[in-house]
Amino acid sequence: MKKEWPVWEVFIRSRSGLDHRHAGSVHAADAKMALENARDVYTRRQEGVSIWVVPSASITASDPEEGGELFEPAKDKVYRHPTFYDLPDELTHM
Numbered sequence: 001m002k003k004e005w006p007v008w009e010v011f012i013r014s015r016s017g018l019d020h021r022h023a024g025s026v027h028a029a030d031a032k033m034a035l036e037n038a039r040d041v042y043t044r045r046q047e048g049v050s051i052w053v054v055p056s057a058s059i060t061a062s063d064p065e066e067g068g069e070l071f072e073p074a075k076d077k078v079y080r081h082p083t084f085y086d087l088p089d090e091l092t093h094m
Contacts, residue, residue: 006055008034012042013050020052028053 005027011020023042028034034053043051062070 005029005033006057008038008053009056009059010034010038010042011052011054012038012048014047015049020050025056026053 006029007025008028008031009025010023012023013020023038026034026037026041028037031053035051038051038053042048
């Protein structure tokens with residue numbers, strides 16, 4: 001019986017970027033191989049300056065079904081919403 005290598009999620013920071021962005025996934029036996037595979041697959045044209053690889057099994061994600069509850073702000077923390085502040089007319093980017 002053939003056993004598949006684990007899946008690793010790949011995050012790349014581009015030359016002009018400040019943050020790492022998800023690029024895709026690779027199969028690899030270990031972290032070193034995952035980095036090498038990610039480099040070969042996702043930075044062939046020297047797009048990146050940094051690569052992160054994370055075992056997919058280590059990622060915990062929110063459930064889209066519970067999104068409302070998870071992302072809904074607490075009703076007792078109205079100070080987080082500046083709806084009752086008077087802003088000057090010159091302020092256009094709030």
